[in-house]
Amino acid sequence: ILPPASVSNRLSAYLYKIEHDPKGHKRSFLKIIDGSLRLRDVVRINDSEKFIKIKNLKTIYQGREINVDEVGANDIAIVEDIEDFRIGDYLGAKPCLIQGLSHQHPALKSSVRPNKPEERSKVISALNTLWIEDPSLSFSINSYSDELEISLYGLTQKEIIQTLLEERFSVKVHFDEIKTIYKERPIKKVNKIIQIEVPPNPYWATIGLTLEPLPLGAGLQIESDISYGYLNHSFQNAVFEGIRMSCQSGLHGWEVTDLKVTFTQAEYYSPVSTPADFRQLTPYVFRLALQQSGVDILEP
Template structure:
């Protein structure tokens, strides 16, 4: 099965979610454009997750291509541990031939003592030994074969596919191991049916099986499909290594079916947060409900897209990572859902953080408290990037779980809007005190009172407005280094360290 992923920065989180399910990756580089910024980011992610990778230099049939320059940029900017698998002649016509030169195997030989000794001694080295060492190095993600071609014209595709089938090995346990699979994609059909895609790492999945969702309820398999020969077909049984498509309204992205301990590879945990927001509205008021339904579906398929309705203005608020992502959403609303929308200019998403430790208590039957509940909360600021922590210091023996859950729900709601109207983060909230009257007090009283108490505690603490910032690596030719140092402060950027590598 082939998983095709976008290369633009705004969709890198989607790429990262797919990485964990791959046996291997083909990193496509345009012969015309060479190694781009996102190429480096993708390659870094592949290296970090130790995913076997083959590099394919595409579009070699375009005019003005300099393959030597492209290969050198791969060595300089991605990895020196590459092996060129073909000799390429571009004129008078394009000819691709297998590279049989022993020097092409330098990257394979130099990291194997036995092969290196034979090479230095001038002894012959069999192609079988070289091929075995190459396959092992590729599987270890320490060697990267380079192939050439033109996908549009089918040039060089067969050698690439032969390499993929020969070099990549299925991840996961073979044979009759316990069931394990993870969800990497959610989609909605044109009919509105929700489907989840999962990679089956081990075991066998059968129709009418009841399987465990890690940490959650069990799932009954009532329908199952798999990709086969370019089509999606029904099946009664799915085996280790296959991609399985299930209809489900409850299974979420990154859910694990079966035994979570058998996951062969750690999942990517570095999804960025949305940094921009805008208001979106239908051109006709009658389409508002349809727009909300469509945005809910789109947000379900992409964790970096969030949709909410402002409780005061009732405007539809859309939070996202980048402008290209917003353009794609607008296109999907128009083409798939037949909705014409009005989108305002995006603005930056801020957050709030308490300035100092503070606490507040509201007592039962003390006006103006209208609820049959007493709640005391404390707020303590944490270091930047810590997120929100919660602790209950009220005994479950006194205040039972349903009341405790209601307090936490109320706090979660209260954190959505701080003193400046933004989400509150980087703090610890402690439930210090609670009192109820039996039998009149209900969880709803605690759920309603908690955000009011939290607001008062935040007023006593005060909050600091946090602006989003990104850390990044800037690559520039050495002759522009002084310009980079000069211009960075103009854009509120701070250069922490600088390294020189060849001409960068």
């Protein structure tokens, strides 16, 4: 339970809940930590460059929702149809409570399939709506198998998702076998270079990557030793995209994590080389480096 906030003129509000009404309107619930939120206010989201205008405003009074012009500290504000909102967002000053929040990652995953294959897009849309309402729901499309995969905390969550999809979105699905989510981590520091115009490299690019393990929990770090004066941002960003994509599936098909990848060598031929050459070559270099290093399998 949060302690009462001290009142000041500076708004600080935390978005803790999202729901959709029967007509599909998105309803966002905010705890006003400090200051106040007023109708027609224009406020910043998460200290970003994104602003929203409060076009409607409600609060909860004596157990029911009422329209108001202002909601003050320690009360709940309800606004509708703000598509940019996500749970965990804040308005105005960053609330102190966010610093203490932690997130435990799910340890299981399963592929989900609609009983009717033609309803796949309907399942994706429904899952996206559920994710907006509860960001702990993690789903993705496997870039290799094209399967729709959901990360799970347990069997109960799977049953809840299955029921919600059927009763709320009118789509029946079945889940494949539930598997434990492992991760992979390089064993040792390695360097791998693939040269331009050296078979079997079909791309107009030279790429050198260094992989090295980091302490558990460090995640992925990407660095570049290549100056932007030699290789511009679009080419280097293509390499970074290729690295992130490569980390989605390691030697055993699990996410690769807790490593630093350094872009160490580059060569291109102007004007034939393109960012796409670098983006497409990167996963090949990364995988060869990972094979050279070997991996440890990390359990949840």
